[in-house]
Amino acid sequence: xxxxxxxxxxxxxxxxxxxxxxxxxxxxxxxxxxxxxxxxxxxxxxxxxxxxxxxxxxxxxxxxxxxxxxxxxxxxxxxxxxxxxxxxxxxxxxxxxxxxxxxxxxxxxxxxxxxxxxxxxxxxxxxxxxxxxxxxxxxxx
Amino acid sequence: xxxxxxxxxxxxxxxxxxxxxxxxxxxxxxxxxxxxxxxxxxxxxxxxxxxxxxxxxxxxxxxxxxxxxxxxxxxxxxxxxxxxxxxxxxxxxxxxxxxxxxxxxxxxxxxxxxxxxxxxxxxxxxxxxxxxxxxxxxxxxxxxxxxxxxxxxxxxxxxxxxxxxxxxxxxxxxxxxxxxxxxxxxxxxxxxxxxxxxxxxxxxxxxxxxxxxxxxxxxxxxxxxxxxxxxxxxxxxxxxxxxxxxxxxxxxxxxxxxxxxxxxxxxxxxxxxxxxxxxxxxxxxxxxxxxxxxxxxxxxxxxxxxxxxxxxxxxxxxxxxxxxxxxxxxxxxxxxxxxxxxxxxxxxxxxxxxxxxxxxxxxxxxxxxxxxxxxxxxxxxxxxxxxxxxxxxxxxxxxxxxxxxxxxxxxxxxxxxxxxxxxxxxxxxxxxxxxxxxxxxxxxxxxxxxxxxxxxxxxxxxxxxxxxxxxxxxxxxxxxxxxxxxxxxxxxxxxxxxxxxxxxxxxxxxxxxxxxxxxxxxxxxxxxxxxxxxxxxxxxxxxxxxxxxxxxxxxxxxxxxxxxxxxxxxxxxxxxxxxxxxxxxxxxxxxxxxxxxxxxxxxxxxxxxxxxxxxxxxxxxxxxxxxxxxxxxxxxxxxxxxxxxxxxxxxxxxxxxxxxxxxxxxxxxxxxxxxxxxxxxxxxxxxxxxxxxxxxxxxxxxxxxxxxxxxxxxxxxxxxxxxxxxxxxxxxxxxxxxxxxxxxxxxxxxxxxxxxxxxxxxxxxxxxxxxxxxxxxxxxxxxxxxxxxxxxxxxxxx
Numbered sequence: 001x002x003x004x005x006x007x008x009x010x011x012x013x014x015x016x017x018x019x020x021x022x023x024x025x026x027x028x029x030x031x032x033x034x035x036x037x038x039x040x041x042x043x044x045x046x047x048x049x050x051x052x053x054x055x056x057x058x059x060x061x062x063x064x065x066x067x068x069x070x071x072x073x074x075x076x077x078x079x080x081x082x083x084x085x086x087x088x089x090x091x092x093x094x095x096x097x098x099x100x101x102x103x104x105x106x107x108x109x110x111x112x113x114x115x116x117x118x119x120x121x122x123x124x125x126x127x128x129x130x131x132x133x134x135x136x137x138x139x140x141x
Numbered sequence: 142x143x144x145x146x147x148x149x150x151x152x153x154x155x156x157x158x159x160x161x162x163x164x165x166x167x168x169x170x171x172x173x174x175x176x177x178x179x180x181x182x183x184x185x186x187x188x189x190x191x192x193x194x195x196x197x198x199x200x201x202x203x204x205x206x207x208x209x210x211x212x213x214x215x216x217x218x219x220x221x222x223x224x225x226x227x228x229x230x231x232x233x234x235x236x237x238x239x240x241x242x243x244x245x246x247x248x249x250x251x252x253x254x255x256x257x258x259x260x261x262x263x264x265x266x267x268x269x270x271x272x273x274x275x276x277x278x279x280x281x282x283x284x285x286x287x288x289x290x291x292x293x294x295x296x297x298x299x300x301x302x303x304x305x306x307x308x309x310x311x312x313x314x315x316x317x318x319x320x321x322x323x324x325x326x327x328x329x330x331x332x333x334x335x336x337x338x339x340x341x342x343x344x345x346x347x348x349x350x351x352x353x354x355x356x357x358x359x360x361x362x363x364x365x366x367x368x369x370x371x372x373x374x375x376x377x378x379x380x381x382x383x384x385x386x387x388x389x390x391x392x393x394x395x396x397x398x399x400x401x402x403x404x405x406x407x408x409x410x411x412x413x414x415x416x417x418x419x420x421x422x423x424x425x426x427x428x429x430x431x432x433x434x435x436x437x438x439x440x441x442x443x444x445x446x447x448x449x450x451x452x453x454x455x456x457x458x459x460x461x462x463x464x465x466x467x468x469x470x471x472x473x474x475x476x477x478x479x480x481x482x483x484x485x486x487x488x489x490x491x492x493x494x495x496x497x498x499x500x501x502x503x504x505x506x507x508x509x510x511x512x513x514x515x516x517x518x519x520x521x522x523x524x525x526x527x528x529x530x531x532x533x534x535x536x537x538x539x540x541x542x543x544x545x546x547x548x549x550x551x552x553x554x555x556x557x558x559x560x561x562x563x564x565x566x567x568x569x570x571x572x573x574x575x576x577x578x579x580x581x582x583x584x585x586x587x588x589x590x591x592x593x594x595x596x597x598x599x600x601x602x603x604x605x606x607x608x609x610x611x612x613x614x615x616x617x618x619x620x621x622x623x624x625x626x627x628x629x630x631x632x633x634x635x636x637x638x639x640x641x642x643x644x645x646x647x648x649x650x651x652x653x654x655x656x657x658x659x660x661x662x663x664x665x666x667x668x669x670x671x672x673x674x675x676x677x678x679x680x681x682x683x684x685x686x687x688x689x690x691x692x693x694x695x696x697x698x699x700x701x702x703x704x705x706x707x708x709x710x711x712x713x714x715x716x717x718x719x720x721x722x723x724x725x726x727x728x729x730x731x732x733x734x735x736x737x738x739x740x741x742x743x744x745x746x747x748x749x750x751x752x753x754x755x756x757x758x759x760x761x762x763x764x765x766x767x768x769x770x771x772x773x774x775x776x777x778x779x780x781x782x783x784x785x786x787x788x789x790x791x792x793x794x795x796x797x798x799x800x801x802x803x804x805x806x807x808x809x810x811x812x813x814x815x816x817x818x819x820x821x822x823x824x825x826x827x828x829x830x831x832x833x834x835x836x837x838x839x840x841x842x843x844x845x846x847x848x849x850x851x852x853x854x855x856x857x858x859x860x861x862x863x864x865x866x867x868x869x870x871x872x873x874x875x876x877x878x879x880x881x882x883x884x885x886x887x888x889x890x891x892x893x894x895x896x897x898x899x900x901x902x903x904x905x906x907x908x909x910x911x912x913x914x915x916x917x918x919x920x921x922x923x924x925x926x927x928x929x930x931x932x933x934x935x936x937x938x939x
Contacts, residue, residue, distance in 0.1 A: 042264055046207070046208070046263075046264065047208045048207055048208050048209070078264040079264075080264070088204060088263065091200075091201050091204050091205075091213065092204060092208060092210060092213065094213070094216070095205075095210050095212035095213035095216065096212065097210050097211070097212045097213070098208050098210050
């Protein structure tokens with residue numbers, strides 16, 4: 001979605017500034033992805049899209065266990081808890097055709113993975129996003 | 142009553158048939174409905190089931206569709222296909238078909254039922270991401286439905302069978318068997334002996350119990366009614382026997398006949414009374430068969446009775462029956478309508494009564510002594526005199542002096558004489574003549590034949606001659622002879638009277654005038670006699686009226702004491718001023734008043750008026766006594782001595798203020814009664830004068846015998862008296878005689894001084910006459926009295 005007016009942009013900025021500990025989705029800067037919508041993020045994370053818009057195979061990275069960030073991410077993204085997300089994946093795993101996201105032990109590992117794979121995506125606090133990754137989506141909580 | 146009931150007519154069979162019929166109908170209808178409902182339900186259930194199947198797989202399928210996982214979709218589809226009712230499962234995402242599983246290729250237009258459901262994104266509730274479709278297997282559903290329906294059907298059959306069995310059993314035990322038992326008992330029941338139906342067990346309060354109760358009540362009532370009926374019938378039989386007996390043995394003849402006299406029934410007495418043969422059969426007999434003298438009148442009585450609108454009246458009459466041998470019988474027939482166009486009649490033999498009536502009538506119209514008709518018989522015989530009756534002469538015959546003979550010789554002789562007279566009359570009469578004894582010695586003869594006077598002169602003359610012959614009678618066993626003559630008066634029909642009454646009166650008048658002329662002869666009725674009679678009757682009527690109208694009044698003629706010329710008293714004289722005829726003389730109306738019985742009333746009036754006047758005069762100082770004439774007819778009862786004394790007392794008069802004048806006839810008439818009457822009056826101090834002395838027997842012994850105190854010498858002697866004739870000698874003798882007997886003497890009719898002189902010479906005490914005064918009215922009397930006492934006395938020569 002293109003920003004059409006300076007006013008809207010301003011308002012978005014304002015919102016960003018308000019969410020101090022904001023969740024963001026980061027991608028490899030080489031991925032060719034500048035921005036993603038919430039829908040794009042949902043489809044990618046929940047196995048619907050296997051490819052990014054740039055043609056790269058999408059490789060979403062999930063945090064292991066019941067990390068607080070993980071809980072916050074799914075809550076913000078699709079409004080579901082981790083049990084629901086696990087049950088969701090349980091159905092798909094049996095068919096074997098769709099794979100759940102790659103699991104990183106922590107945020108650092110996730111960032112590392114993203115930096116290493118051009119099609120990878122991860123979710124982190126805005127504060128944790130460094131030069132290795134590009135913020136493609138800001139998740140309002 | 143039929144004894145048995147075929148089972149197929151029974152309540153059980155019929156109600157079972159009805160129950161089975163209704164059950165089959167209901168079973169059919171309900172199995173149809175059940176089939177349909179079960180089918181519908183089965184389909185609905187299958188749809189619900191499919192929905193539920195879908196529910197179980199929906200989330201999985203949604204996930205498969207979300208991620209486009211064909212493998213997952215196929216697994217789900219195959220899982221669903223394990224359900225036998227599914228024919229096919231189709232899963233589509235928005236882009237493509239993810240899975241298709243089917244049992245057999247689908248036929249188009251099979252009417253299969255399908256359930257479709259849209260698939261939504263697991264993460265976005267409003268985003269459609271695909272569709273799942275389930276097609277049901279119709280055949281398997283149908284099979285299921287059929288199975289259900291079969292089950293239901295069997296269930297229904299079993300239920301109906303049970304219901305029928307239960308209904309039959311209930312009917313049999315609750316209704317049919319009690320009814321049959323009751324019915325059987327009813328068949329054997331002897332209600333007349335008081336038996337009653339027992340109420341079936343445990344039905345005491347059911348309809349059946351009530352029915353049995355009602356039957357028992359009805360039976361009881363019927364038995365009672367039949368009892369009453371049979372009693373009535375028995376009573377009726379007894380009554381009928383009783384009435385038949387009465388009918389047969391009744392003393393009166395009884396019959397029932399129609400309006401034409403056809404006899405319906407009659408009893409023995411009827412047959413005996415009417416001399417009808419009583420036969421076994423009563424039909425074909427007629428009332429007119431009996432020998433009635435007037436059968437038409439009898440039948441008319443029947444018809445009149447039936448024609449009477451009230452229809453209840455009994456009519457009766459006597460009818461004469463004439464037997465074959467000519468014997469007669471009177472029957473009283475009373476008929477009463479029976480209301481059905483016939484009459485009931487009773488007959489009683491009244492011959493005896495009729496005969497008695499006839500003989501009584503004969504007795505009533507016959508004179509027992511002479512055998513002639515009496516007055517009633519004559520009346521009866523001549524009752525029907527009409528202008529067309531041939532002329533006849535009515536002769537009234539009377540024996541002269543018969544009463545004298547009767548009195549002198551007794552009734553027995555009188556009767557003998559009458560019988561002899563009757564015998565002689567009978568001999569002279571024609572067969573066409575009639576004779577009746579109409580009074581003691583009076584005979585009336587109706588003579589037919591030639592009516593000329595010449596012929597009648599001959600016949601009546603001869604009759605009187607025959608009757609004038611001496612009669613031989615026996616008086617107290619001794620032979621004796623009586624001479625007696627007869628008189629006769631003759632009147633003609635129709636000239637002298639149009640009916641018997643008139644004729645008798647005319648003949649009587651003629652007879653009276655013959656007798657007045659001395660009798661022993663006969664005379665014819667003359668109209669003048671009738672006129673005289675009528676004149677007298679008119680005067681009679683007027684006289685009755687006069688008394689009431691006050692036309693009778695008194696005048697008073699002064700009585701002078703010849704010794705000094707003073708007024709001594711007066712004689713009250715009655716006058717009648719008739720409004721038309723003027724003054725009617727006393728010697729005309731007094732005898733009339735005596736005859737018609739008015740004399741008593743008039744006499745009392747005279748006495749009362751006299752008393753009133755005397756009282757007035759006495760109050761005015763006139764000390765006089767007034768005499769009143771008394772008729773022979775007033776003595777003794779017409780003027781009771783007590784009444785005289787009473788009147789005197791009423792007017793406050795002394796007893797010598799009024800004197801009563803009687804004639805010698807009074808003394809002759811009824812010696813004993815007159816003597817008593819006079820003695821009573823004398824005892825009361827009332828004076829009695831003997832009036833008209835010298836005209837009758839003039840027996841001085843009477844004067845002595847009756848306690849009289851005054852004699853009045855009749856005016857005929859005074860009038861003819863002169864200085865030297867026999868009348869003067871007679872008056873002289875009377876005065877002398879009276880003087881010796883201590884009687885006073887009054888000379889009546891003194892009209893001139895010559896007579897007065899002679900009377901004074903003789904020594905007669907009192908005188909009255911025109912010389913002194915005419916009779917004057919009561920109101921003028923005082924004035925006349927004053928004149929007499931002044932003028933007359935002044936001129937009196939001593």
